[in-house]
Structures are given as C-alpha cells and as structure tokens.
Amino acid sequence: MARIFGIDLGTTNSLIAHVVDGVPRVIADPDTGAALLPSVVHYGNAAAGGAAPLVGQAPLVGQAARDAEAQAAGVTIASVKRLMGIGMEHVDDDDRRQFPLVEDREGPVRMTIGGEIVTPPEISALILRELKRRAERALGEEAVEVVITVPAYFNDSQRQATRDAGRLAGLKVHRLLNEPTAASLAYGLDKRDESVIAVYDLGGGTFDISILHLQGGIFEVWATNGDTRLGGDDFDRRFAQWALEQVAKDLDRLELLDDRRLWTLARRAAEDAKVRLSDATETIMQVPIPGMDGDWRVLVTREEYERLIADIAERTLDPCRQALRDIGIDPRDVDEVVMVGGSTRVPLVRRMMGEFFGRPPLVDIDPDQVVALGAAVQADILAGGRTDVLLLDVVPLSLGIETMGGVVTRLIHRNTKIPCSVTETFTTPVDDVTAIDMHVLQGERELVRDNRSLARFRLPVEPQPAGMPRVEVTFLIDANGILSVTAIDQMTGREHTVEVKPSYGLTDEEVEQMLLDSFDYAEQDVTARLLAESRVEADSLLLYTGKALREGADLVSDEERRAIEEARDALREVKDGHDRQAILDASARLDAATRSLAERLMNRSVRQLLHERSIEEAEALGERRRR
Amino acid sequence: MSDTAAGEIVHDPDSRDHFEVLGLPRRLRMDLRQLADHYYRLSRRYHPDFHQMAPPSERVASLRRTAAINDAYATLRDPASRGRWWLERQGGRLGDNPTVPPDLAELVFEVQDALAEYRENGDEALADQVRARRAEVQRVLDARMAALERNFARWDMLPADDASPEARRGLLAELGGILAGISYARTLLRDTDRVLEKAGEARPR
Numbered sequence: 001m002a003r004i005f006g007i008d009l010g011t012t013n014s015l016i017a018h019v020v021d022g023v024p025r026v027i028a029d030p031d032t033g034a035a036l037l038p039s040v041v042h043y044g045n046a047a048a049g050g051a052a053p054l055v056g057q058a059p060l061v062g063q064a065a066r067d068a069e070a071q072a073a074g075v076t077i078a079s080v081k082r083l084m085g086i087g088m089e090h091v092d093d094d095d096r097r098q099f100p101l102v103e104d105r106e107g108p109v110r111m112t113i114g115g116e117i118v119t120p121p122e123i124s125a126l127i128l129r130e131l132k133r134r135a136e137r138a139l140g141e142e143a144v145e146v147v148i149t150v151p152a153y154f155n156d157s158q159r160q161a162t163r164d165a166g167r168l169a170g171l172k173v174h175r176l177l178n179e180p181t182a183a184s185l186a187y188g189l190d191k192r193d194e195s196v197i198a199v200y201d202l203g204g205g206t207f208d209i210s211i212l213h214l215q216g217g218i219f220e221v222w223a224t225n226g227d228t229r230l231g232g233d234d235f236d237r238r239f240a241q242w243a244l245e246q247v248a249k250d251l252d253r254l255e256l257l258d259d260r261r262l263w264t265l266a267r268r269a270a271e272d273a274k275v276r277l278s279d280a281t282e283t284i285m286q287v288p289i290p291g292m293d294g295d296w297r298v299l300v301t302r303e304e305y306e307r308l309i310a311d312i313a314e315r316t317l318d319p320c321r322q323a324l325r326d327i328g329i330d331p332r333d334v335d336e337v338v339m340v341g342g343s344t345r346v347p348l349v350r351r352m353m354g355e356f357f358g359r360p361p362l363v364d365i366d367p368d369q370v371v372a373l374g375a376a377v378q379a380d381i382l383a384g385g386r387t388d389v390l391l392l393d394v395v396p397l398s399l400g401i402e403t404m405g406g407v408v409t410r411l412i413h414r415n416t417k418i419p420c421s422v423t424e425t426f427t428t429p430v431d432d433v434t435a436i437d438m439h440v441l442q443g444e445r446e447l448v449r450d451n452r453s454l455a456r457f458r459l460p461v462e463p464q465p466a467g468m469p470r471v472e473v474t475f476l477i478d479a480n481g482i483l484s485v486t487a488i489d490q491m492t493g494r495e496h497t498v499e500v501k502p503s504y505g506l507t508d509e510e511v512e513q514m515l516l517d518s519f520d521y522a523e524q525d526v527t528a529r530l531l532a533e534s535r536v537e538a539d540s541l542l543l544y545t546g547k548a549l550r551e552g553a554d555l556v557s558d559e560e561r562r563a564i565e566e567a568r569d570a571l572r573e574v575k576d577g578h579d580r581q582a583i584l585d586a587s588a589r590l591d592a593a594t595r596s597l598a599e600r601l602m603n604r605s606v607r608q609l610l611h612e613r614s615i616e617e618a619e620a621l622g623e624r625r626r627r
Numbered sequence: 628m629s630d631t632a633a634g635e636i637v638h639d640p641d642s643r644d645h646f647e648v649l650g651l652p653r654r655l656r657m658d659l660r661q662l663a664d665h666y667y668r669l670s671r672r673y674h675p676d677f678h679q680m681a682p683p684s685e686r687v688a689s690l691r692r693t694a695a696i697n698d699a700y701a702t703l704r705d706p707a708s709r710g711r712w713w714l715e716r717q718g719g720r721l722g723d724n725p726t727v728p729p730d731l732a733e734l735v736f737e738v739q740d741a742l743a744e745y746r747e748n749g750d751e752a753l754a755d756q757v758r759a760r761r762a763e764v765q766r767v768l769d770a771r772m773a774a775l776e777r778n779f780a781r782w783d784m785l786p787a788d789d790a791s792p793e794a795r796r797g798l799l800a801e802l803g804g805i806l807a808g809i810s811y812a813r814t815l816l817r818d819t820d821r822v823l824e825k826a827g828e829a830r831p832r
Contacts, residue, residue, distance in 0.1 A: 543682070595688070602685075607650075
C-alpha cells in the first residue's frame with residue numbers, strides 16, 4: 001500500500017504527519033524534536049546585491065530562518081501564504097512593507113530577491129521540501145506522496161498555487177484538503193453519534209468557518225465561509241503599529257515608523273506579547289530600537305490589548321452568520337464548536353465565540369496540530385488504508401462566467417457539494433466570429449469587476465451567422481475544489497482540449513520549466529524522473545485496459561474493441577522509448593478510447609449493487625409490513 | 628473576421644434523470660432520511676476518495692459519476708427544487724418573473740410596508756410587527772409545502788403509461804402555481820430575516 005503523508009502548510013507554521021497503526025501522528029524533527037516547522041525562509045548573504053545572487057545559495061528554512069530574521073543582512077520571507085494565488089491588485093501597504101515585491105500594477109505577485117525573480121509557490125516549495133526531508137530523515141524512506149491542506153475559503157487560483165508548490169517540491173499531491181474539514185476529521189474520528197459541529201479556524205493569515213454534519217463516519221460539510229486575508233498576523237500588525245506609534249512619539253523620532261527592519265522586530269515582539277497575554281493579564285512588550293541602548297518597553301494589560309484588536313476579531317462574525325444563514329440554522333443548533341489555529345488561544349476570541357454559539361467552545365484539542373493529523377487520516381483513506389470514514393466537502397465560492405454587459409452569470413453556487421459539474425451550451429451573439437472568449441470568475445457579486453478573476457479560455461468556432469455555432473462546455477470542479485473545463489463543438493462533434501490560462505498563477509509549462517531550471521534539484525535528474533513517471537502511468541493504463549477488455553467483453557462492440565486495441569498497441573510501441581511527449585500523447589489516446597467502457601463497467605457493477613440493495617430493502621419492507 | 632465575443636448561453640433543459648442516477652424508484656414523494664442514507668451509500672461506493680489509487684479511466688468515471696450523484700441529491704433533497712426539476716422535465720417552464728399568486732399579494736404588501744417602516748424608524752415595536760408578519764409568511768410557506776407534497780402524491784398515482792393528458796396538464800399547472808408561491812414566500816422570509824438580524828445586532832447586550 002502506498003504511503004501518503006498529510007501536510008499542514010500553514011501561514012505561520014507547517015507540519016507533516018502520517019498514520020501509524022491506525023493512529024495519526026505528527027512527524028517531529030529527528031534532531032530537535034520540534035513538531036512545528038516555522039513557515040519562514042531566509043536568504044542569507046553577507047553582501048546583499050553582491051556578485052553571487054542571494055538565490056544562488058541554499059536558503060535557510062524553518063527555525064533557523066526565523067532566528068535569522070532579526071539580522072540586518074539577507075532577506076527573510078515569512079507568511080508567504082498571504083501571497084499565494086493572488087494578483088498585485090490585491091496586495092496592501094502592509095504587504096509592501098513586509099515583502100520585497102516587484103512593483104507590477106497587475107498580474108501574479110512576484111518578489112525580487114538578490115536580483116532574481118521569485119514567486120510565492122517557489123517559496124512555499126522550499127518549506128514543503130523541508131517537510132519532505134524531515135519525514136525522510138525520520139523514517140529512512142522516500143516521502144513523495146502527500147495530501148496538503150488549504151484554507152476552505154481559498155479560491156481556485158490559491159489552490160492551484162498550492163498544488164504548483166507541491167510539484168516544485170518534487171511531491172505528488174494527491175489531494176488538497178480544506179483545513180476545517182481536516183480538523184473535523186481529527187476531532188470526530190471516534191464519534192459515531194449524529195451531530196452538527198462548527199469548526200472555527202483562525203490561523204496566522206486566514207480565517208475559515210465550516211459547519212459540518214457528522215453521522216456514522218460521514219463528515220458532510222454543509223456550509224463554509226471565511227476571509228483569506230484575516231488572521232493572527234492582523235492582531236500582531238495592529239499591536240505592532242500601536243507600539244511603534246508610541247515609540248515614535250516617546251522618542252520624538254517619526255522616521256522610525258518607516259523603518260522596515262524595526263517593523264519586523266515590532267511584529268515579532270507583538271506576537272510574543274500576544275502569546276503571553278493568553279495566560280497572563282498583563283505583560284511587558286519590548287522592542288529593540290536602532291540607535292538606542294537596551295529595548296523600549298511598555299506595560300500592556302490584557303484589557304488594553306483586547307480593545308486594540310476587538311474590531312479585527314469581530315470581522316470573523318459575519319462569515320459565521322453567513323454560513324449559518326446559507327443552511328438556515330441558528331447558532332444554537334450547533335452541538336459543538338471546535339477551535340483551530342494558534343490565534344484561537346486569545347481569550348477574547350474564545351469569549352466571543354462562546355457568546356455567539358451560546359456554548360463554551362472546545363479547547364482541549366491541540367489547535368496547532370489538529371489540521372496535520374486530519375490530513376494524515378485523509379491521506380490514509382486515499383491510500384486505501386480505511387473505508388469507514390468519508391469526507392464530503394463543498395465549493396466555498398460561487399463560480400460564474402462573464403456575459404454581456406460586464407455581468408456574471410452564476411453556474412455553480414457556493415456550498416455545492418464537490419465534485420460537481422455543470423454543462424452549458426454557448427453560441428455567438430454576432431455573425432462570423434471565429435472564437436468565443438470565456439472569462440471565469442469566482443465570488444458572490446453581480447458585476448465582473450466585483451468578483452475575482454479566475455481564468456480565461458478561448459473556444460474556436462467556424463464563422464457562422466450569429467446563434468448558429470453550438471459549443472457545449474462542461475465546468476467540472478474536482479475533489480480538490482479546482483476547476484477544469486472541457487468543450488464539445490456540437491457541429492463537428494469534436495472535443496476541444498481547453499487550455500485554461502490562470503489569471504494569477506503559473507501555467508503547466510512554467511512549472512515544468514522551473515523544475516528543469518531549479519539548480520538545487522541535483523538530487524535527481526528531473527528529466528529521467530518525469531520519463532519514469534510517464535512510463536509507470538502507461539503501464540498502469542495498459543494493465544487496466546487488459547482487465548477492462550476481459551471483464552467488459554460483452555459490453556464492447558467489435559469496432560470499439562479494435563479502436564482500443566489500436567490505441568493500446570500504439571502506446572506499447574512508444575512506452576520504452578525516450579520520447580516522454582509521445583508516451584503522454586499515446587496514454588491520453590488510450591485513456592480516451594477506454595473511457596466510455598469504464599463508465600459502462602461501473603454502471604453494471606452499481607446496478608448489481610442496487611439490485612442487491614433493493615432486494616434487501618424489499619425484504620425489510622416486507623418484514624415491517626408483516627409486523 | 629477574427630474578432631471574438633463573450634459567448635451567450637443557450638439554455639439547455641436539464642436532461643439528467645436524477646431517479647436513474649440515484650437508482651431510486653420513480654416517485655416524487657420521498658423520505659428525506661432515507662434519501663440521505665441512500666446518498667451516503669452511493670457516495671461510499673463512487674466517491675473519488677475511494678478510487679484514488681485506481682488508473683485514470685476509473686478515476687475519471689468516479690469523478691463524473693459522483694458529480695452526477697451530488698447534483699441529483701441536491702436537486703431532490705429540497706422538495707421545491709425537486710418540483711422545479713420535475714416541472715421542467717415534463718415540459719413545463721417556470722417563468723422568470725411569475726405573477727404574485729393572488730392570495731399572497733396582500734401579505735407581500737404588508738410585509739414590505741412593515742420592512743420599509745422598520746428601516747426608516749427602527750424601533751422595537753416595529754421590529755415586533757415585522758416578526759409577526761414573518762410568522763404569517765412562514766405559515767403560508769408551510770401550507771404551500773404541504774400542497775406540494777399532495778401534488779407529488781397525485782403524480783405518483785398516475786398510471787405508468789400516459790393515461791390522461793388532461794390530468795397531466797392539470798397537475799403541471801397546479802405544480803407551477805405552488806412553486807411560484809413557495810419562491811415568493813422564501814424570498815420574503817430571506818429579506819425579513821436579514822432585517823431582523825440587524826435588529827438583533829442593534830439590541831443592547
């Protein structure tokens with residue numbers, strides 16, 4: 001059985017876990033015993049901007065990077081999750097203060113480090129690679145297959161960016177799993193009674209609220225909502241800003257407010273003080289000031305701190321209300337409130353949620369580890385390790401397309417169960433057009449400009465009078481919450497491969513090129529690995545085809561059988577060669593040839609199953625009637 | 628010419644047979660509990676999570692089948708969406724802006740008046756009036772939902788081979804009317820609840 005790991009790729013900390021003897025366990029660093037890996041990357045170089053570019057050296061990742069953050073030299077990137085899958089139109093001044101952004105007006109976010117362009121997925125890949133190494137050192141075997149968690153409210157671009165990061169780290173990402181759902185899995189694994197739970201997940205940078213229904217091993221998400229730009233980091237920034245303003249006033253040095261390094265130090269001090277105030281009712285916050293001996297100090301009470309952050313914490317209430325409204329239930333209908341994420345340790349947050357739901361929230365689960373543990377359980381399910389538990393998740397945001405007049409026509413509503421698909425037929429509004437442009441968006445608003453652009457694609461058509469062309473487009477959202485599009489031209493019957501260009505992400509070519517360019521991928525020959533992968537897939541496909549032709553002998557026509565055998569032979573011919581593209585193309589052809597047979601086989605086996613079931617039910621019904 | 632244009636959607640009637648997809652008997656009346664259990668059973672069989680290690684063809688089949696199951700369950704689970712789906716399958720069409728059913732018309736005006744007054748003056752007494760109106764709308768909705776169930780029962784009693792096109796037309800017309808009323812009532816409730824929620828927030832703790 002394959003071994004698949006669960007990864008929590010968090011804003012502040014990341015973890016890797018797996019299931020051992022049916023129990024999920026976090027894999028600690030074999031040297032330090034640390035369970036958490038700070039999601040921090042540090043490029044150190046004595047001469048910033050010197051001859052050797054910063055990115056030429058292996059960067060520090062984790063605690064060492066966090067420790068190096070206070071140093072003057074080098075560049076530290078923390079909380080890169082904030083930048084994943086978004087565009088330059090979405091960054092704010094705090095982001096500009098914190099990250100070395102390339103000042104584009106629009107398009108995907110990029111950073112400049114030591115004269116090189118670095119994208120957020122590449123930074124996340126470094127963190128993932130470190131987790132991979134941790135598992136390999138601890139277990140003495142390769143770690144490649146993973147499940148990675150994402151905030152439930154992450155949109156398609158943000159999910160794709162996470163998946164790209166996994167690929168760049170040399171991982172096979174089996175699934176992207178929503179964080180609150182993962183937490184519910186870890187929490188509810190042993191519970192079989194029916195219940196409704198709310199998972200309130202306030203992490204470093206993102207907030208999710210999910211309402212789930214648990215019953216007999218089924219974890220069904222009813223509604224989800226959140227804010228991907230809201231988290232503990234915002235508490236820290238507010239606190240740090242307040243502290244800096246005090247310092248600048250006290251010392252009469254307004255220029256301190258623009259000091260980037262001081263801003264970093266202030267945020268760290270704010271974070272430390274926040275942690276202390278979760279237990280103590282007052283604490284001293286101290287910040288080292290450049291040009292001053294000793295630190296600047298101030299006494300802060302918990303009350304003062306809560307006043308400072310109250311409005312930020314209150315921002316979490318609206319998503320909670322909306323989620324409950326979407327399913328028409330009252331806060332008091334929730335049986336249990338599960339708190340996830342380090343920031344839920346803040347007493348104000350716990351009080352607020354206790355009041356909102358009318359019951360004390362559950363706080364005895366480790367809010368730092370629960371997501372990783374849940375991811376490990378899901379990984380176990382995917383690997384075939386257990387079948388008693390199943391997660392049924394939903395898409396968090398409505399999906400639509402731009403239609404005439406700058407309006408969004410909604411195709412898939414938020415909280416629709418995934419996988420889901422919608423098929424619509426499109427035509428042209430004017431004569432002789434050669435292509436239909438489609439713009440896909442996510443969000444709940446009516447106008448294009450108020451929603452988040454996801455991607456664009458183009459459907460070629462024959463020039464015809466308006467209204468004549470007919471292209472049937474299927475939008476499919478898979479179990480990762482990621483969109484794929486297929487299109488069939490109804491006039492020609494031809495199926496288009498739709499190349500969807502992401503608005504804020506990397507194309508497949510770009511990721512592959514990065515993999516090939518990546519200098520410290522000296523561990524393996526990338527080309528050889530990709531070739532080997534394509535051969536393994538081809539072998540599995542050939543095996544399946546043989547089996548399908550045997551089992552479904554009575555379901556195929558001679559013509560179809562011939563087509564399948566032809567495609568199979570074509571794949572066999574190229575499989576052991578060195579042309580990876582030829583293998584991929586031949587595999588795709590065989591896959592397409594067997595697809596409809598696969599459906600028929602599946603239909604037959606379920607009809608069998610239902611037939612058996614209906615006999616059971618009829619018997620049970622007969623029983624009941626007789627009583 | 629090579630210019631392109633934002634496509635227009637040609638409305639495709641829903642061609643999916645949800646009964647077939649879920650393997651259910653062709654009956655409009657259903658027990659929601661049993662429907663849910665059935666849905667969970669099918670999910671356990673087809674969900675991509677349990678086919679993750681299978682070859683691509685099987686994974687694709689599992690994905691498509693589960694999408695169809697999810698769509699069928701979501702549609703059938705709410706009696707109103709079930710009714711809308713059935714109406715369209717039978718060749719009926721729910722208009723985009725159906726006229727307000729006469730018995731609802733007066734209530735609609737009363738509720739909208741109460742909401743408008745509350746928005747302007749916002750005192751507790753007015754909020755209570757809005758709540759009272761809301762209760763009335765809920766009663767109307769409940770009555771309509773019961774009527775829907777009765778309509779379903781009559782469909783289920785029609786003989787399998789198309790006996791009387793008259794009976795069918797009558798049932799369709801009745802169904803359309805009930806669905807329009809439900810849609811209005813639900814919209815009213817949603818609008819009222821939104822206003823009441825704000826009232827609840829404004830109340831001092």
